[in-house]
Amino acid sequence: MSLAAAIRTGEVAELPSRRDEDWRWTDLRGLLRAVPPASPPGDAAALAVGPFAVLAEDEVVFLNGRRLMGLDALTIEAGAPRVLALRFVSQAEGTAHHSDFALTLAPGAVLTLLESHESAGEAYVADSALDIRLGEGARLERIVLIDEAADAIAVDSAEVSLAPNAVFAQAVLTRGARRQRSQTRVRHPGGGARVRLDGLYLPAGARLADLTTEVLHQGVDGTTSQLTKGAVRGQARGVFQGRIVVEERADRTDARMGHHALILSERAEVDAKPELLIHADDVACAHGNTVGALDEEALFYAEQRGIPEAEARAMLTEAFLVEVVDRIEHAGARDVARAWVAEHLREEA
Amino acid sequence: MAAVKQTIEHVEALEAYKHGFSTDIDQEFAPKGLSADTIRFISAKKDEPEWMLAWRLEAFERWQSLEQPTWAKVAFPPIDYQDAYYYAAPKAKDGPASLDEVDPELLATYEKLGIPLREQEVLAGVQGAPRYAVDAVFDSVSVVTTFKKELAAVGVIFCSMSEAIREHPELVKKYLGSVVPTSDNYFACLNSAVFSDGSFVYIPPGVRCPMELSTYFRINAAESGQFERTLIIADAGAYVSYLEGCTAPMRDENQLHAAVVELVALDDAEIKYSTVQNWYPGDKEGRGGIYNFVTKRADCRGARSKVSWTQVETGSAITWKYPSCVLRGDGSSGEFYSIAITNNRQQADTGTKMIHLGRDTRSRIVSKGISAGHSSNTYRGLVSAHPKAAGARNFTQCDSLLIGKSCAAHTVPYIEARNASAKFEHEATTTRLSEDQLFYAMQRGLSQEEAVALLVNGFVREVLQELPMEFAVEAQKLVAISLEGSVG
Numbered sequence: 001m002s003l004a005a006a007i008r009t010g011e012v013a014e015l016p017s018r019r020d021e022d023w024r025w026t027d028l029r030g031l032l033r034a035v036p037p038a039s040p041p042g043d044a045a046a047l048a049v050g051p052f053a054v055l056a057e058d059e060v061v062f063l064n065g066r067r068l069m070g071l072d073a074l075t076i077e078a079g080a081p082r083v084l085a086l087r088f089v090s091q092a093e094g095t096a097h098h099s100d101f102a103l104t105l106a107p108g109a110v111l112t113l114l115e116s117h118e119s120a121g122e123a124y125v126a127d128s129a130l131d132i133r134l135g136e137g138a139r140l141e142r143i144v145l146i147d148e149a150a151d152a153i154a155v156d157s158a159e160v161s162l163a164p165n166a167v168f169a170q171a172v173l174t175r176g177a178r179r180q181r182s183q184t185r186v187r188h189p190g191g192g193a194r195v196r197l198d199g200l201y202l203p204a205g206a207r208l209a210d211l212t213t214e215v216l217h218q219g220v221d222g223t224t225s226q227l228t229k230g231a232v233r234g235q236a237r238g239v240f241q242g243r244i245v246v247e248e249r250a251d252r253t254d255a256r257m258g259h260h261a262l263i264l265s266e267r268a269e270v271d272a273k274p275e276l277l278i279h280a281d282d283v284a285c286a287h288g289n290t291v292g293a294l295d296e297e298a299l300f301y302a303e304q305r306g307i308p309e310a311e312a313r314a315m316l317t318e319a320f321l322v323e324v325v326d327r328i329e330h331a332g333a334r335d336v337a338r339a340w341v342a343e344h345l346r347e348e349a
Numbered sequence: 350m351a352a353v354k355q356t357i358e359h360v361e362a363l364e365a366y367k368h369g370f371s372t373d374i375d376q377e378f379a380p381k382g383l384s385a386d387t388i389r390f391i392s393a394k395k396d397e398p399e400w401m402l403a404w405r406l407e408a409f410e411r412w413q414s415l416e417q418p419t420w421a422k423v424a425f426p427p428i429d430y431q432d433a434y435y436y437a438a439p440k441a442k443d444g445p446a447s448l449d450e451v452d453p454e455l456l457a458t459y460e461k462l463g464i465p466l467r468e469q470e471v472l473a474g475v476q477g478a479p480r481y482a483v484d485a486v487f488d489s490v491s492v493v494t495t496f497k498k499e500l501a502a503v504g505v506i507f508c509s510m511s512e513a514i515r516e517h518p519e520l521v522k523k524y525l526g527s528v529v530p531t532s533d534n535y536f537a538c539l540n541s542a543v544f545s546d547g548s549f550v551y552i553p554p555g556v557r558c559p560m561e562l563s564t565y566f567r568i569n570a571a572e573s574g575q576f577e578r579t580l581i582i583a584d585a586g587a588y589v590s591y592l593e594g595c596t597a598p599m600r601d602e603n604q605l606h607a608a609v610v611e612l613v614a615l616d617d618a619e620i621k622y623s624t625v626q627n628w629y630p631g632d633k634e635g636r637g638g639i640y641n642f643v644t645k646r647a648d649c650r651g652a653r654s655k656v657s658w659t660q661v662e663t664g665s666a667i668t669w670k671y672p673s674c675v676l677r678g679d680g681s682s683g684e685f686y687s688i689a690i691t692n693n694r695q696q697a698d699t700g701t702k703m704i705h706l707g708r709d710t711r712s713r714i715v716s717k718g719i720s721a722g723h724s725s726n727t728y729r730g731l732v733s734a735h736p737k738a739a740g741a742r743n744f745t746q747c748d749s750l751l752i753g754k755s756c757a758a759h760t761v762p763y764i765e766a767r768n769a770s771a772k773f774e775h776e777a778t779t780t781r782l783s784e785d786q787l788f789y790a791m792q793r794g795l796s797q798e799e800a801v802a803l804l805v806n807g808f809v810r811e812v813l814q815e816l817p818m819e820f821a822v823e824a825q826k827l828v829a830i831s832l833e834g835s836v837g
Contacts, residue, residue: 021420248754249754263766263768263769263771264769265769266736267736268769269767270766271763271765272762272764273763274760274762274775274777275759275761275762276749276759276760276779277759277761278749278751278757278758278779279756279757280751281751281752281753281754281781282781283751283781284779286776286778287760288775288776289764289773289774290772290775291764291766291772291773292771292772292773293771293772
């Protein structure tokens with residue numbers, strides 16, 4: 001059951017619904033009566049510049065599910081650190097498309113992956129699937145900016161598998177869409193491999209942003225650190241589902257998960273499910289979850305200093321969210337992310 | 350430290366499951382299987398009015414259209430609902446009028462279980478010792494309820510459900526099914542159709558119940574299920590503390606226990622509900638044991654009402670229950686304190702739901718899960734705030750402790766905040782017993798088992814403190830027994 005399968009077969013019954021436990025807060029079946037027709041090729045000449053254009057050495061672009069340049073599968077060899085931009089652009093109206101991409105990092109390879117989901121259309125249905133493999137000691141930092149149309153339905157899924165001593169770090173930043181989910185599933189072999197899975201959502205209007213992750217600890221000595229923060233405005237909804245599984249014998253696993261959200265308007269909603277499923281005893285696993293409003297005293301203080309209320313709210317919210325951005329290692333990407341957060345926080349809700 | 354010392358002494362004198370005996374007593378059964386006729390049989394046995402039978406039959410019809418849910422993290426073979434007795438009762442001579450008429454075998458059973466059924470025995474204790482009234486439910490019927498006269502003097506109604514249906518139909522009609530509707534879930538629906546006995550409590554406005562009330566549930570008959578129904582109503586400004594205990598004989602078969610407990614708290618009322626659940630957990634290989642599939646819910650209907658659930662879950666092959674609070678009244682509050690211990694092949698999927706509907710509602714959840722052996726222990730909980738629940742507050746703490754390599758501990762919290770002024774905090778940890786601490790305790794001359802009991806008691810202390818005195822001591826012993834043989 002997945003959006004990809006529904007697009008491929010045209011069967012509405014393939015769409016996940018709220019009866020599926022993992023989709024209870026992000027219902028797709030109730031939203032679509034029929035799977036929209038396939039998207040047309042799109043106009044490559046009308047393509048805008050991507051958000052990470054100045055930072056990347058190479059670029060792989062998918063337009064309406066079709067690859068414009070680069071390869072469907074890419075292997076990064078060991079050597080000097082590389083920076084790759086991966087763009088999924090939807091230039092469609094009322095149609096559906098799906099993209100597939102596979103990325104392999106050879107042992108010892110180092111890559112910064114700057115991924116963007118961009119929109120030049122409306123009411124489309126977009127799905128993308130990424131298959132990422134990291135060899136022994138490889139290092140990948142993946143930064144994802146999701147900027148879909150307000151009335152789009154978009155799901156991106158990444159399957160990540162690591163070899164021992166590999167390092168995988170990720171930050172997903174999203175404004176949501178009519179329904180938007182970013183899901184990441186990591187197979188963690190332990191053996192000194194490290195995973196950082198961060199997320200940030202700031203949906204406004206009637207958008208829904210869903211960050212779903214699953215980490216399977218399958219071997220001894222694995223580390224996972226996870227921090228997701230969100231702010232919801234208008235009638236928007238933020239969804240966080242984080243699952244950490246420690247399989248039998250995956251001893252000495254150290255996994256930490258944090259999710260903290262601000263509800264900034266009366267009609268906004270946050271739904272969270274931070275799960276720990278532990279089958280080994282020698283572990284240290286913890287999660288923390290908080291949901292609340294902005295601190296009224298801090299707001300009052302800022303207003304006392306002559307800062308208009310709207311700006312004061314944006315400032316305080318930004319200060320709350322920026323912890324996630326600060327964890328991004330690539331300096332250029334960090335600046336882009338910070339500017340992106342600041343810009344979208346000051347938009348009309 | 351006295352309690353700790355007692356635990357240690359108890360560990361030395363461990364018996365695996367001391368309530369595992371069965372009583373050989375003349376019993377009568379409903380015909381095996383489940384049909385509308387079974388329900389008519391039960392209703393007739395209890396001499397119920399027509400409206401009660403109609404209610405049961407409607408529930409049965411609904412139940413037939415439902416499917417057994419599968420979402421919990423518990424695994425068990427399909428249950429054959431036709432292969433069980435839905436009614437089993439000790440043969441009585443027109444209902445005993447006094448204790449002297451109760452079958453001596455039954456009295457001996459309760460004596461063996463340590464439940465005081467004779468009021469003077471309770472009084473004979475130490476001067477000033479707390480007294481508590483008992484409703485003893487044996488398979489499908491209540492055999493005796495103590496202190497009824499004294500309670501009636503202050504207006505408190507404490508009797509078996511069957512009696513309440515006959516004597517207080519207006520209260521039963523008003524409240525039964527108002528917290529857990531017939532079709533709430535599969536097992537609640539089954540219970541509504543075939544429920545036998547349970548306790549009924551009504552505390553009138555402004556009354557503080559003068560003693561602890563308790564019900565002791567005992568499954569004795571083989572191939573039977575127990576489907577008790579409990580209803581507690583605390584009228585405006587009333588207070589009651591209620592305890593529940595349960596045991597069953599050791600058998601190779603699995604027996605179903607599907608109870609429904611409904612609590613109603615009106616304005617400024619407070620209900621404290623404590624459970625020490627010690628159903629037979631099955632043997633080391635997971636043979637036998639009770640399936641404990643229970644629906645417990647409190648409706649904090651009145652403003653500033655309060656309900657507190659405390660549970661110590663050590664028994665049952667499978668525990669699947671979520672004592673919940675619907676915080677409807679403005680300023681109402683709910684609490685949930687839980688210790689769930691699983692050992693050998695036991696499975697538990699338990700937690701709570703705190704549903705904030707009213708303004709300024711508060712809830713607090715403290716859950717301590719301990720898994721050992723090959724067991725699986727899941728905390729599953731929901732905290733939600735409705736758009737109208739301005740100022741809702743929740744604090745949740747879930748800690749899990751793993752003892753051994755083959756057990757599992759899961760934490761699955763659901764948080765749904767639909768209110769900007771709601772403040773929800775949740776924290777959870779999963780660890781094993783600290784080797785340093787074990788080493789330290791053993792250095793001081795404790796055996797490994799004593800050291801484990803000491804550390805575990807420290808781990809669950811926060812919850813034990815919430816239990817009424819006489820239960821706390823009992824629960825502490827249970828904790829030690831349940832973990833017997835889990836280390837080394």
